[in-house]
Amino acid sequence: MQASTLDRSLARQLPSGATLGALGRLCEENYALLTSLVPTVSSLSGRFCANPSNYPPLVMLVTREGPYTQRLFMTHLFSGDQDAAPVSIPDAHLVLYHDAQTLEVEHFGKQMILPVDGLYSNPGLHQKWRANLFLNRWLRFCLSHTYMLTDINKEE
Secondary structure, three states: OOHHHHHHHHOOOOOOOOOHHHHHHHHHHHHHHHHHHOOOHHHOOEEEEEOOOOOOOEEEEEEEOOOOEEEEEEEEEEOOOOOOOOEEEEEEEEEEEOOOOEEEEEEEOOOOOOOOOOOOOOOHHHHHHHHHHHHHHHHHHHHHOOOOHHHOEEOO
16 A cells, blocks of 8 residues: 555544545555455454554454455453453454455444444444544554564464
8 A cells, every 4th residue: 555545534524524435445555455465365264363562452353254254353451450350442343355355343342432233324434434534544553663563463
């Protein structure tokens, strides 16, 4: 993906950019970002973790739904107090369509900040737009902060 394309994509504002066509292009861009982060994602299955220094671990669970579709669960694990279990945020449930080369947010787990109700008309379209724009910016963050998962470690 060209840097100028990425720069232009950051100029999008809500809700004016939320059209079905723009959502499709955003999902295509999310696919390109994820495949830059995890180049081998199409051949993966199972639970994986990337743990760069000074950043919270990124956990990814990959399951295959069919020959061209994968379901992904991605989250960061934030450590709390010594006695507390790690907190996982944002608990993103994603659908990766290899034939269409798109990555779409299905829903976010425990949080309600970015509700996704699956509708593709207003206001549901705006919710899908916001959720996928969040995913876009999160993937950019992971790429820019050494979450390069080319040498991903499979957890047992």
